[in-house]
Amino acid sequence: MAFQILLNVVLALVWMFLSHSYNPSSFIVGYLLGILLLLGFRKFFNSRFYMQRVWAVIKLFFLFIKELIMANISVLKVILKPKLDMKPGIFALETELKNPWEITLLANLITLTPGTLVIDVSDDNKVLYIHAMDINDVQSDIDAIKNSFEKAIMEVSR
Protein backbone atom coordinates (compact mmCIF):
# COMPACT_ATOMS: atom_id res chain seq x y z
CA MET A 1 0.00 0.00 0.00
CA ALA A 2 2.80 2.42 0.91
CA PHE A 3 4.45 1.59 -2.41
CA GLN A 4 1.32 2.56 -4.35
CA ILE A 5 1.05 5.90 -2.52
CA LEU A 6 4.71 6.63 -3.20
CA LEU A 7 4.25 5.73 -6.86
CA ASN A 8 1.25 8.05 -7.05
CA VAL A 9 3.25 10.95 -5.57
CA VAL A 10 6.09 10.30 -8.03
CA LEU A 11 3.60 10.29 -10.91
CA ALA A 12 2.24 13.63 -9.70
CA LEU A 13 5.79 15.05 -9.60
CA VAL A 14 6.40 13.77 -13.15
CA TRP A 15 3.18 15.50 -14.23
CA MET A 16 4.46 18.77 -12.68
CA PHE A 17 7.73 18.45 -14.58
CA LEU A 18 5.94 17.67 -17.85
CA SER A 19 3.50 20.56 -17.59
CA HIS A 20 6.13 23.03 -16.32
CA SER A 21 3.99 24.47 -13.55
CA TYR A 22 5.23 23.99 -9.99
CA ASN A 23 2.28 24.81 -7.78
CA PRO A 24 -0.10 22.82 -5.56
CA SER A 25 -2.97 22.79 -8.05
CA SER A 26 -0.93 21.06 -10.75
CA PHE A 27 0.25 18.57 -8.09
CA ILE A 28 -3.39 17.77 -7.34
CA VAL A 29 -4.20 17.37 -11.04
CA GLY A 30 -1.21 15.06 -11.43
CA TYR A 31 -2.25 13.09 -8.36
CA LEU A 32 -5.77 12.55 -9.71
CA LEU A 33 -4.35 11.43 -13.08
CA GLY A 34 -2.00 9.11 -11.18
CA ILE A 35 -4.97 7.57 -9.38
CA LEU A 36 -6.57 6.83 -12.76
CA LEU A 37 -3.31 5.35 -14.03
CA LEU A 38 -2.91 3.12 -10.95
CA LEU A 39 -6.53 2.05 -11.36
CA GLY A 40 -5.73 0.97 -14.91
CA PHE A 41 -2.62 -0.97 -13.84
CA ARG A 42 -4.01 -2.44 -10.60
CA LYS A 43 -3.60 -6.05 -11.65
CA PHE A 44 0.19 -5.75 -11.66
CA PHE A 45 0.39 -4.98 -7.91
CA ASN A 46 0.48 -7.63 -5.21
CA SER A 47 -1.95 -5.85 -2.88
CA ARG A 48 -5.32 -4.26 -3.60
CA PHE A 49 -5.83 -0.87 -5.23
CA TYR A 50 -5.10 1.44 -2.31
CA MET A 51 -8.08 3.82 -2.70
CA GLN A 52 -10.34 0.91 -1.68
CA ARG A 53 -8.56 0.80 1.63
CA VAL A 54 -8.83 4.59 2.06
CA TRP A 55 -12.56 4.26 1.43
CA ALA A 56 -12.81 1.50 4.06
CA VAL A 57 -11.06 3.76 6.60
CA ILE A 58 -13.53 6.57 5.90
CA LYS A 59 -16.46 4.18 6.36
CA LEU A 60 -15.01 2.94 9.67
CA PHE A 61 -14.66 6.53 10.89
CA PHE A 62 -18.32 7.30 10.23
CA LEU A 63 -19.33 4.03 11.92
CA PHE A 64 -17.34 5.21 14.94
CA ILE A 65 -19.21 8.53 15.16
CA LYS A 66 -22.61 6.90 14.65
CA GLU A 67 -21.96 4.38 17.42
CA LEU A 68 -20.79 7.12 19.81
CA ILE A 69 -24.10 8.96 19.39
CA MET A 70 -26.18 5.76 19.74
CA ALA A 71 -24.22 4.83 22.89
CA ASN A 72 -24.99 8.17 24.46
CA ILE A 73 -28.70 7.85 23.80
CA SER A 74 -28.82 4.40 25.40
CA VAL A 75 -26.78 5.45 28.45
CA LEU A 76 -29.05 8.46 28.82
CA LYS A 77 -32.09 6.20 28.87
CA VAL A 78 -30.62 3.97 31.60
CA ILE A 79 -29.52 6.88 33.80
CA LEU A 80 -32.71 8.88 33.56
CA LYS A 81 -35.02 5.88 34.10
CA PRO A 82 -36.67 6.19 37.52
CA LYS A 83 -36.01 2.54 38.49
CA LEU A 84 -32.59 0.90 38.33
CA ASP A 85 -33.66 -2.39 36.76
CA MET A 86 -30.78 -3.13 34.41
CA LYS A 87 -28.87 -6.43 34.61
CA PRO A 88 -25.14 -5.85 34.26
CA GLY A 89 -22.69 -8.66 33.62
CA ILE A 90 -19.42 -9.69 32.02
CA PHE A 91 -19.36 -11.92 28.95
CA ALA A 92 -16.57 -13.30 26.79
CA LEU A 93 -16.29 -12.64 23.07
CA GLU A 94 -13.93 -14.55 20.81
CA THR A 95 -12.30 -12.52 18.09
CA GLU A 96 -10.61 -13.56 14.86
CA LEU A 97 -8.45 -10.47 14.57
CA LYS A 98 -4.69 -11.02 14.80
CA ASN A 99 -2.71 -7.78 14.77
CA PRO A 100 -2.44 -5.81 18.02
CA TRP A 101 -3.62 -2.57 16.39
CA GLU A 102 -6.72 -4.27 15.04
CA ILE A 103 -7.61 -5.57 18.50
CA THR A 104 -7.02 -2.13 20.02
CA LEU A 105 -9.32 -0.58 17.44
CA LEU A 106 -11.99 -3.23 18.06
CA ALA A 107 -11.75 -2.67 21.83
CA ASN A 108 -12.13 1.08 21.37
CA LEU A 109 -15.13 0.61 19.10
CA ILE A 110 -16.76 -1.78 21.58
CA THR A 111 -16.17 0.64 24.44
CA LEU A 112 -18.01 3.33 22.51
CA THR A 113 -20.95 1.09 21.50
CA PRO A 114 -24.27 1.14 23.36
CA GLY A 115 -23.90 -0.37 26.83
CA THR A 116 -20.62 -2.27 26.52
CA LEU A 117 -17.16 -1.71 27.97
CA VAL A 118 -14.05 -3.84 27.46
CA ILE A 119 -12.53 -4.94 30.77
CA ASP A 120 -9.81 -7.38 29.83
CA VAL A 121 -8.09 -8.95 26.85
CA SER A 122 -6.84 -12.51 27.34
CA ASP A 123 -3.12 -13.16 27.18
CA ASP A 124 -3.23 -14.93 23.82
CA ASN A 125 -5.25 -12.07 22.23
CA LYS A 126 -8.14 -14.39 21.36
CA VAL A 127 -10.87 -13.45 23.84
CA LEU A 128 -12.20 -10.06 24.88
CA TYR A 129 -13.98 -9.77 28.24
CA ILE A 130 -16.78 -7.22 27.99
CA HIS A 131 -18.91 -5.64 30.69
CA ALA A 132 -22.45 -5.05 29.43
CA MET A 133 -24.92 -2.68 31.05
CA ASP A 134 -28.02 -4.73 30.25
CA ILE A 135 -27.12 -8.27 29.36
CA ASN A 136 -30.46 -9.95 28.60
CA ASP A 137 -31.81 -7.98 25.71
CA VAL A 138 -28.52 -7.03 24.11
CA GLN A 139 -26.63 -10.33 23.91
CA SER A 140 -27.71 -11.22 20.35
CA ASP A 141 -27.80 -7.62 19.09
CA ILE A 142 -24.32 -7.02 20.39
CA ASP A 143 -22.99 -10.07 18.62
CA ALA A 144 -24.44 -8.73 15.38
CA ILE A 145 -22.80 -5.33 15.95
CA LYS A 146 -19.50 -6.99 16.77
CA ASN A 147 -19.61 -8.93 13.54
CA SER A 148 -20.18 -5.75 11.58
CA PHE A 149 -17.26 -4.04 13.38
CA GLU A 150 -14.95 -6.99 12.88
CA LYS A 151 -15.87 -7.06 9.22
CA ALA A 152 -15.27 -3.33 8.83
CA ILE A 153 -11.84 -3.64 10.48
CA MET A 154 -10.92 -6.67 8.36
CA GLU A 155 -11.96 -4.68 5.30
CA VAL A 156 -9.28 -2.15 6.22
CA SER A 157 -6.47 -4.57 7.05
CA ARG A 158 -7.08 -7.23 4.41
Place this chain on the structure above:
Amino acid sequence: MTEIEISKIIVGLLVLLGAFLSAVSAFGIIRLPDVYTRNHAASKSATLGVISVMLAAFIYFYAEHGHFNSRVILGILFVFFTAPVSGHLISRAAYNSGVKLWDKSVRDDLKNKKK
Protein backbone atom coordinates in the same frame (compact mmCIF):
# COMPACT_ATOMS: atom_id res chain seq x y z
CA MET B 1 -31.42 34.32 7.73
CA THR B 2 -27.75 35.04 7.29
CA GLU B 3 -24.92 32.63 7.71
CA ILE B 4 -23.89 34.14 11.04
CA GLU B 5 -27.34 33.68 12.53
CA ILE B 6 -27.48 30.05 11.45
CA SER B 7 -24.03 29.43 12.91
CA LYS B 8 -25.15 31.12 16.15
CA ILE B 9 -28.09 28.73 16.44
CA ILE B 10 -25.85 25.71 15.80
CA VAL B 11 -23.30 26.93 18.36
CA GLY B 12 -26.01 27.47 20.97
CA LEU B 13 -27.50 24.03 20.41
CA LEU B 14 -24.10 22.35 20.59
CA VAL B 15 -23.14 24.12 23.82
CA LEU B 16 -26.46 23.24 25.43
CA LEU B 17 -26.20 19.63 24.27
CA GLY B 18 -22.66 19.34 25.64
CA ALA B 19 -23.64 20.81 28.99
CA PHE B 20 -26.67 18.52 29.18
CA LEU B 21 -24.60 15.42 28.40
CA SER B 22 -21.98 16.37 30.99
CA ALA B 23 -24.72 16.91 33.57
CA VAL B 24 -26.25 13.51 32.74
CA SER B 25 -22.87 11.85 33.06
CA ALA B 26 -22.28 13.46 36.48
CA PHE B 27 -25.77 12.39 37.52
CA GLY B 28 -25.03 8.85 36.37
CA ILE B 29 -21.80 8.73 38.37
CA ILE B 30 -23.77 9.59 41.51
CA ARG B 31 -26.71 7.31 40.81
CA LEU B 32 -25.39 4.06 39.34
CA PRO B 33 -24.53 1.22 41.74
CA ASP B 34 -20.95 0.03 41.07
CA VAL B 35 -17.64 1.02 39.49
CA TYR B 36 -18.29 -0.62 36.14
CA THR B 37 -21.70 0.89 35.43
CA ARG B 38 -20.43 4.28 36.59
CA ASN B 39 -17.61 3.88 34.15
CA HIS B 40 -20.16 3.45 31.36
CA ALA B 41 -21.64 6.83 32.17
CA ALA B 42 -18.28 8.54 32.61
CA SER B 43 -16.59 7.20 29.49
CA LYS B 44 -19.43 7.74 27.03
CA SER B 45 -21.52 10.75 27.95
CA ALA B 46 -18.60 12.86 29.11
CA THR B 47 -16.71 12.17 25.88
CA LEU B 48 -19.51 13.32 23.60
CA GLY B 49 -20.27 16.27 25.90
CA VAL B 50 -16.70 17.58 25.79
CA ILE B 51 -16.49 16.98 22.05
CA SER B 52 -19.65 18.96 21.31
CA VAL B 53 -18.58 21.87 23.51
CA MET B 54 -15.22 22.02 21.75
CA LEU B 55 -16.88 21.78 18.34
CA ALA B 56 -19.12 24.70 19.31
CA ALA B 57 -16.08 26.78 20.31
CA PHE B 58 -14.43 25.95 16.99
CA ILE B 59 -17.50 26.91 14.92
CA TYR B 60 -17.95 30.14 16.93
CA PHE B 61 -14.42 31.39 16.33
CA TYR B 62 -14.52 30.32 12.69
CA ALA B 63 -17.87 31.95 11.86
CA GLU B 64 -17.62 35.13 13.94
CA HIS B 65 -13.94 35.97 13.62
CA GLY B 66 -12.84 33.91 10.62
CA HIS B 67 -10.16 32.32 12.78
CA PHE B 68 -9.43 28.67 11.98
CA ASN B 69 -8.20 27.19 15.26
CA SER B 70 -6.62 23.85 14.44
CA ARG B 71 -5.73 23.15 18.08
CA VAL B 72 -9.40 22.65 18.92
CA ILE B 73 -9.67 20.03 16.17
CA LEU B 74 -6.58 18.28 17.51
CA GLY B 75 -8.10 18.41 21.00
CA ILE B 76 -11.30 16.79 19.73
CA LEU B 77 -9.34 13.96 18.09
CA PHE B 78 -7.24 13.49 21.23
CA VAL B 79 -10.26 13.18 23.53
CA PHE B 80 -11.99 10.93 21.00
CA PHE B 81 -9.11 8.43 20.98
CA THR B 82 -8.03 8.53 24.63
CA ALA B 83 -11.35 8.52 26.54
CA PRO B 84 -12.29 4.88 25.78
CA VAL B 85 -8.76 3.72 26.62
CA SER B 86 -8.84 5.43 30.00
CA GLY B 87 -12.27 3.93 30.72
CA HIS B 88 -10.91 0.48 29.88
CA LEU B 89 -7.81 0.95 32.06
CA ILE B 90 -9.78 2.15 35.09
CA SER B 91 -12.26 -0.73 34.98
CA ARG B 92 -9.48 -3.26 34.36
CA ALA B 93 -7.49 -1.98 37.34
CA ALA B 94 -10.67 -2.14 39.44
CA TYR B 95 -11.34 -5.73 38.40
CA ASN B 96 -7.76 -6.88 39.00
CA SER B 97 -7.69 -5.36 42.48
CA GLY B 98 -10.84 -7.30 43.37
CA VAL B 99 -13.65 -4.75 43.28
CA LYS B 100 -16.96 -6.65 43.41
CA LEU B 101 -19.61 -6.32 40.74
CA TRP B 102 -23.06 -5.09 41.70
CA ASP B 103 -24.95 -7.90 43.50
CA LYS B 104 -27.66 -7.97 40.82
CA SER B 105 -25.13 -8.74 38.09
CA VAL B 106 -26.03 -11.87 36.15
CA ARG B 107 -22.86 -13.23 34.60
CA ASP B 108 -19.14 -13.14 35.15
CA ASP B 109 -17.12 -14.95 32.52
CA LEU B 110 -13.89 -13.32 33.57
CA LYS B 111 -13.94 -15.28 36.83
CA ASN B 112 -13.40 -18.52 34.91
CA LYS B 113 -10.30 -17.14 33.26
CA LYS B 114 -8.57 -16.50 36.57
CA LYS B 115 -8.70 -20.14 37.68
